[in-house]
Amino acid sequence: xxxxxxxxxxxxxVMAVWATVxxxxxxxxxxxxxxxxxxxGIYASAGFTVLASAGLLTALVTHDFSLKxxxxxxxxxxxxxxxxxxFWGGQSGSLLFWALVLGIYSVIAVMxxxxxxxxxxxxxxxxxxxxxxxxxxxxxxxxxxxxxxDWIPPDGRGxxxxxxxxxxxxxxxxxxxxxxxxxxxxxxxVGALIARKLDAEWLGAVRRWALVSWFFLTIGITLGMWxxxxxxxxxxxxxxxPVENASLLPWLTGTAFLHSIMVQExxxxxxxxxxxxxxxxxxxxxxxxxxTRSGIVQSVHAFAQSPVGQWFSGFLVLATIASxxxxxxxxxxxxPQAELESLVSREAAFLYNNLLFVGIAFSVLWxxxxxxxxxxxxxxxxxxxxxFFNSVNIPLGLLLFVLTGVGPLIAWxxxxxxNLRRQFTGPVVFGLAxxxxxxxxxxxxxxxLVAxxxxxFxxxxxxxxxxxxxxxxxxxxxxxxxxxxxxxxxxxxxRYGGYIVHAGMTMVFAAFAGLAFxxxxxxxxxxxxxxxxxxxxxxxxxxxxxxxxxxxxxxxQVVALNLQVTRDxxxxxxxVTEKRQHVDSQGNPTFEPSTEVGIQYDAKGDTYVVLxxxxxxxxxxxxxxxxxxxxxxxxxGGVMALGGLIVMWxxxxxxxxxxxxxxxxxxxxxxxxxx
Amino acid sequence: xxxxAKFLVGGALVLGTAGYLMASSISETAQYYLTPGELxxxxxxxxxxxxxxxxxxxRVVSGSIKRTPGGREVAFDMxxxxxxxxxxxxxxxxxxxxxxxDVVVEGRLGKDGTFRATVLLAKCxxxxxxxxxKEKYKNTKGYQQAKPSKVx
Numbered sequence: 001x002x003x004x005x006x007x008x009x010x011x012x013x014v015m016a017v018w019a020t021v022x023x024x025x026x027x028x029x030x031x032x033x034x035x036x037x038x039x040x041g042i043y044a045s046a047g048f049t050v051l052a053s054a055g056l057l058t059a060l061v062t063h064d065f066s067l068k069x070x071x072x073x074x075x076x077x078x079x080x081x082x083x084x085x086x087f088w089g090g091q092s093g094s095l096l097f098w099a100l101v102l103g104i105y106s107v108i109a110v111m112x113x114x115x116x117x118x119x120x121x122x123x124x125x126x127x128x129x130x131x132x133x134x135x136x137x138x139x140x141x142x143x144x145x146x147x148x149x150d151w152i153p154p155d156g157r158g159x160x161x162x163x164x165x166x167x168x169x170x171x172x173x174x175x176x177x178x179x180x181x182x183x184x185x186x187x188x189x190v191g192a193l194i195a196r197k198l199d200a201e202w203l204g205a206v207r208r209w210a211l212v213s214w215f216f217l218t219i220g221i222t223l224g225m226w227x228x229x230x231x232x233x234x235x236x237x238x239x240x241x242p243v244e245n246a247s248l249l250p251w252l253t254g255t256a257f258l259h260s261i262m263v264q265e266x267x268x269x270x271x272x273x274x275x276x277x278x279x280x281x282x283x284x285x286x287x288x289x290x291x292t293r294s295g296i297v298q299s300v301h302a303f304a305q306s307p308v309g310q311w312f313s314g315f316l317v318l319a320t321i322a323s324x325x326x327x328x329x330x331x332x333x334x335x336p337q338a339e340l341e342s343l344v345s346r347e348a349a350f351l352y353n354n355l356l357f358v359g360i361a362f363s364v365l366w367x368x369x370x371x372x373x374x375x376x377x378x379x380x381x382x383x384x385x386x387x388f389f390n391s392v393n394i395p396l397g398l399l400l401f402v403l404t405g406v407g408p409l410i411a412w413x414x415x416x417x418x419n420l421r422r423q424f425t426g427p428v429v430f431g432l433a434x435x436x437x438x439x440x441x442x443x444x445x446x447x448x449l450v451a452x453x454x455x456x457f458x459x460x461x462x463x464x465x466x467x468x469x470x471x472x473x474x475x476x477x478x479x480x481x482x483x484x485x486x487x488x489x490x491x492x493x494x495r496y497g498g499y500i501v502h503a504g505m506t507m508v509f510a511a512f513a514g515l516a517f518x519x520x521x522x523x524x525x526x527x528x529x530x531x532x533x534x535x536x537x538x539x540x541x542x543x544x545x546x547x548x549x550x551x552x553x554x555x556x557q558v559v560a561l562n563l564q565v566t567r568d569x570x571x572x573x574x575x576v577t578e579k580r581q582h583v584d585s586q587g588n589p590t591f592e593p594s595t596e597v598g599i600q601y602d603a604k605g606d607t608y609v610v611l612x613x614x615x616x617x618x619x620x621x622x623x624x625x626x627x628x629x630x631x632x633x634x635x636x637g638g639v640m641a642l643g644g645l646i647v648m649w650x651x652x653x654x655x656x657x658x659x660x661x662x663x664x665x666x667x668x669x670x671x672x673x674x675x
Numbered sequence: 676x677x678x679x680a681k682f683l684v685g686g687a688l689v690l691g692t693a694g695y696l697m698a699s700s701i702s703e704t705a706q707y708y709l710t711p712g713e714l715x716x717x718x719x720x721x722x723x724x725x726x727x728x729x730x731x732x733x734r735v736v737s738g739s740i741k742r743t744p745g746g747r748e749v750a751f752d753m754x755x756x757x758x759x760x761x762x763x764x765x766x767x768x769x770x771x772x773x774x775x776x777d778v779v780v781e782g783r784l785g786k787d788g789t790f791r792a793t794v795l796l797a798k799c800x801x802x803x804x805x806x807x808x809k810e811k812y813k814n815t816k817g818y819q820q821a822k823p824s825k826v827x
Contacts, residue, residue, distance in 0.1 A: 162770065233767065340678045348682060355686050359693045366697065371708055381708035383730055384701055391700040396693055524745070594770045612767050613746020621745040623767060 005055010006146040012048035013136040020129030027122030046103030075158035085169035092143035099135040124191035171223035178217030186282035222637030246288030256357035268337025342414040349407040405458035431457025451513035500643030507636030514629030535626035712757035764792040772797040
């Protein structure tokens with residue numbers, strides 16, 4: 001099976017090359033049979049990539065340590081779930097995984113367009129073929145997961161203990177699913193450009209793929225933050241590390257696109273911009289992979305330096321040049337069909353939204369590449385740290401946050417004073433009142449006050465929309481409150497799914513603002529000793545050490561500190577934090593000792609305890625952090641993903657009647673949505 | 676002024692603010708990222724360079740790590756092959772910190788030639804990537820040479 005997998009990789013590569021050549025030739029010569037053959041080439045290439053992946057998985061699960069990849073990332077006593085996760089845990093395996101996902105996506109994209117978009121499909125298929133060829137070639141020549149050692153180790157290195165975490169097992173595939181999905185809209189953009197079919201049609205084909213990408217990136221980024229939080233032990237979840245930034249960049253431009261696409265659908269504007277966003281998102285996804293794999297920027301997440309970086313930089317340069325030429329020669333095909341009529345309109349809100357998203361993306365890119373740029377220009381590497389990213393992105397992010405509330409409610413084309421008054425009076429009053437209440441309650445952090453005021457305003461706008469919609473349904477159909485809320489969302493998925501995404505984003509912003517109120521204590525505890533402290537909410541915590549225990553467990557030796565905890569005098573769950581020494585199947589220590597953080601989750605804020613070490617006399621060196629509202633980052637991320645899922649879900653047949661009903665009730669709002 | 680022009684003015688304002696924020700915060704937070712050799716050159720050229728906050732990327736000299744019991748403080752030597760400096764660091768020591776790893780330290784070089792680090796990051800490139808060491812296993816029971824294989 002392993003041999004079959006290895007051979008399949010090569011066959012898949014040949015097939016991908018054929019798919020590219022046949023599709024482009026078929027499109028150029030307008031030969032149907034070549035186009036068809038190209039599409040079959042995609043199917044075949046994807047099929048053989050599946051076989052290759054099955055081969056690598058077999059090698060991992062059967063512990064064939066003669067494969068360098070298997071020996072480098074797993075050991076005989078590694079739990080099965082992580083043995084499987086090792087497929088995407090290392091360099092060459094993750095590249096094969098990427099090719100696998102791309103193959104499957106390509107098959108879906110090609111199959112679902114067998115009878116539609118025929119003019120551009122040869123070019124779309126060919127472009128997917130190019131990307132697939134690239135990844136398979138990197139796998140085959142640059143970093144082959146089937147490379148063999150010249151000896152058979154009795155056991156493998158094992159997996160880095162920090163990667164042995166459920167979040168880490170599912171975080172990378174989600175990110176890859178998101179990254180790779182940017183390739184499909186890119187292929188459609190290239191196809192539409194070459195075929196000069198730049199009307200709204202290609203957007204329809206692309207929108208769902210952009211959503212798929214957004215959905216998985218959102219989940220992937222959230223899981224990545226969660227992993228960093230529970231596993232790395234520094235108490236935070238985002239450090240503006242290049243690898244983190246690399247995943248954020250395509251998310252930012254992809255989110256911008258999901259908004260600007262609406263402007264093109266409704267008003268025929270932003271046609272060039274949308275093409276460029278789609279292409280840019282894909283290039284940023286490739287750039288992100290390049291940054292993380294080449295070692296060109298300093299990151300804690302270091303992959304070994306490898307020739308793979310050069311492959312990616314080469315591909316990136318070629319793809320950028322080709323895209324620029326393609327867009328430049330097609331500019332006259334993308335004239336806007338309407339002009340901006342007023343600054344007080346939904347179009348304008350979306351334009352500013354896009355400006356901010358792209359501005360944030362640019363500043364993140366700039367900060368990430370700054371060491372490289374400064375070395376090229378001034379000859380010395382200069383880095384910028386988190387303060388740079390924070391001081392630029394907090395104000396821009398807050399502006400964007402305001403638009404989250406404004407955009408969905410303001411009318412298209414030109415908002416009347418009546419529209420503004422009707423939609424915004426309630427939420428604005430609510431937001432200001434909330435901010436004032438916080439100020440009176442004693443909150444003094446400027447940014448946090450602004451953030452919570454805006455959060456309340458946005459929450460107000462969303463609540464108002466649901467309230468109106470549900471009320472209308474109740475009146476019209478006599479639905480119960482619950483029925484009305486479910487049907488309201490189910491029958492207007494795009495609109496209300498979007499609101500749910502915004503609600504999730506609001507939770508995340510509220511949690512970010514909570515960072516201003518972190519408290520951190522470093523202390524030493526003898527068995528029986530107690531430490532007392534107050535968190536940001538003024539709750540009194542007491543931690544009493546029950547002493548250290550030492551034991552063996554699965555593939556590790558553990559030193560654990562058990563703390564008895566009370567909050568405002570009431571006893572709550574104990575917190576346990578561990579130092580772990582991982583061992584291989586022969587009992588030899590592998591890797592350095594790793595820390596297992598003890599976290600007590602709470603809606604108001606987490607209590608986060610790290611065992612730094614043990615001093616003579618069984619004195620535990622401990623860091624205790626009160627992290628306000630952190631849990632809302634994960635919950636908000638989940639809500640965003642849920643909203644994305646609702647928006648993506650295939651439309652129901654009854655949408656038309658729904659629109660008709662709403663017209664009767666709220667003519668202006670519907671006119672705004674339909675316009 | 677039509678809406679388009681107004682939008683452009685607004686956009687320029689937003690981008691201008693963003694640009695200003697970027698420029699001003701770069702000068703505030705920018706730090707040299709040096710190797711020990713480059714740091715030595717800088718200090719030789721300008722003795723006032725000591726006590727300037729810098730980032731240094733280097734490798735931990737094997738065997739030089741002296742941990743204070745309790746895991747809160749560590750002293751070690753870092754080198755890039757041309758120059759080495761003693762480093763003192765107080766704080767949580769990352770799990771991946773050990774002999775011969777690549778580290779990034781942030782802090783200041785003192786007048787006494789000791790680097791006082793406030794941030795210590797350890798990279799684990801080799802740990803993620805390396806296959807098991809052949810020599811280590813040569814004399815163990817399970818060791819076997821792979822059969823010569825045509826497929827590489």
